[in-house]
Every structure is written in C-alpha cells, then in structure tokens.
Amino acid sequence: MATVLRLPLYLRELDELAQDRTSVVSSAELARRTGLSSEQIRKDLAYFGAFGIRGLGYSAVGLSGQLRRILGLTEPVGVVLVGAGKLGTAFLHHLATQEERLRFELVFDADEQRVGEPIDGLSIMAVSDMTRLVREASLKLAVIAVPAQAATGVLQQLVDAGVEAVLNFSPVKLVHPDVYVRNINLVTELEALSYFRNHAVTGGSA
C-alpha cells in the first residue's frame, strides 16, 4: 500500500513536467520534487515494471501513461460518497477542485430532509436507493463519511452494490473479506501527532 500511495505523487510531478515540455526526467529530479530518495523511486517504479534508461531517466509522458494504466486512471473514474455531513461535503468539494480523473457521481445521506439538496453539482440521494443506484451506475470506488454506528451497514450495502474499494473516514475501523478498505481516522492521526510533540522526532515525515 505504501508503494501504491506513492504512485499518484509521481504521476502528479510527471504531468507537471510534461506540461512544462520536459521529455526525460531523472529519478534524482523526481526525488527533489517529491522529497523521497531516488533509490526509493527507482525501486517503486521497477516493482511495477517501469524502467528508465540508465544514465538518462524516464520519459515523462511515457511513465505518466504507464502509471495511469497501473492505477486504472486512464479514463475518468466515478466515485460514490456516503455521508454528506461536513467532512463528506468538504471532501467532495476538495476533489472537485483538485482532481479531474476521479469525480463523485453519486452522494447519499441518511437524513431524508436533505434528499434533493444540491451539493457541488450533484443532488443528495436517499440511502434507501443506494444499492440500486450504485449498481446501475457501475461505481466501484466509495468514500464513507458517516457516523460510527452506521459505517458497517453502509459498507455491506456498498459491497452488495458491487463496490470494490472503499476509503473510510468514519471513526470506526472497517474490514471486509471481499473488498479493499482504507481507513483514515482523523482523530487518531492527531492523537498520534501528539506523540511526536513529546518525543521530538525531528525531521520526520510520512
């Protein structure tokens, strides 16, 4: 997972370099731009079968295309958001302004009063229609931003609807035998940060 998480970073830099009409980029240049070591970068790319030309580097456009294929981002990918609270809404807006290859296509909320409410170009749908609508739209990626008590049920509904990978922001850790779940607990992240304040691990980063 750590390696996979670095691929989008490389992709971003390669796209920027390609836009600046850079044709060949060295692992040293990618290292400078990403803050990673060039050794790490060469290892990551080799793992996915992307090889540069010794002493020269990688073709910016070529490697970008290769990474996009590996990540499954050659065409725009639709995402479903469950939970239109502050966190879900913020993520929806964030993605709409930061990224064109991934876009939220459906958004659901358990609050029936909010069904039909417009939100960043979408309209909030009822959770009762979720399984059917997600299946009809063939969405495979989902973001869960619901309260803890609702999270497990929502995950199962999404899996039933054919979702294959989930990013979970609810404060409960989700695990499912059939799909990949990435849990991001913002409170936990901040609590862990407190440790580093006390232990003066300087210069670290992740």
Place this chain on the structure above:
Amino acid sequence: MATVLRLPLYLRELDELAQDRTSVVSSAELARRTGLSSEQIRKDLAYFGAFGIRGLGYSAVGLSGQLRRILGLTEPVGVVLVGAGKLGTAFLHHLATQEERLRFELVFDADEQRVGEPIDGLSIMAVSDMTRLVREASLKLAVIAVPAQAATGVLQQLVDAGVEAVLNFSPVKLVHPDVYVRNINLVTELEALSYFRNHAVTGGSA
C-alpha cells in the same frame, strides 16, 4: 509511525472497556475489537514498555493511563488550525464532536474578510498575527489545511512560533528539518484506491 498510529486505537478500546467496568483485557480481545492480530498488539505494547500478565492480559485502566502518558494526552492538548476552508472547518467540527483530549484553540485564515467570523466556538484570526498568537498560547500541534502555494510559508511560520508536530492536508508534501510533519493527501489516497479496484486485492485494509 505505524505503531504510534495504532496506540490511539488501543486507547479508544481500553477507555470503552474501562467504562463498561472491564478490569482486565486480553490481547485477543483487543485484537477482536481493533481488527489487528493479537501478536501485533503484544509487540506494539511491549515496544512501549507496556507488559501484560501472562495468561491474564492487561489492566484496562492501567494500560489506558500508560498509553495516554506515551501519547502525551494526560491533559487536554491545544491545536492550531491554519486554513478555515471547507476541509479545515470540517476537521475542526469533527474533532470538537469526537475527541475531548485534543481541541483546536486557534484558527487562522488568509482571507481578511473572514477575520472575526465565529467557527465552532472559536473566532477566525488573521494570519498576520499567527506567529505571535501561537507562541503566546504555547501551542505545539498544528493542522495545515491551506492551498498548495501557501503551505510551505505557513509551515515555516508555525515552526518559528514553536510548533513541534504538524498534520498537513494541503495538496503539497511538506518536509521540515526541525519538526515532525505528517502529510495526508486525500486526492492521492483516492487515486491509490483506484489501484485496488483494478487489482482485486480483496480483504486488505490499512
């Protein structure tokens, strides 16, 4: 970092168990509740010098207190938020409702029009006053949720003000020689998720 990130998970479960008047908890029970392996849990806790009693387990209250000391969360810890956009605001609200040991005490935004605006019990302050106010409040933890172009400057200002650990949500990876920076890039997380849709790594979680 991975180990440190698991400590708050243990802490949460221990507090819940202590509330339910459970006195002794086994690593197997903690494993069941967190979705981690009991071997992993025993290893993590031993690393930080917390040992259970063989065949019995850990004292829920005792271990909770120990973890709280390790994490530096024995007393409420103040946090500064820079960037009161949708994401920052959502995080502020999320923390206020989910966690009592950590609380935002200052919030800053570059938009002067918004200075004085109330936000979850706080009032938005001007970025020009940031270094002084953060130092006066002795805040050591910060969350950065500003646009990419502002992030590096904000980080340096925070370090100058005495901040020791930073959680960065801006879409640029921040590194600093003097403080710990944890970068969370939500777009990157979602792009990486796309990989798992295509590669059918089922049952995975992180």
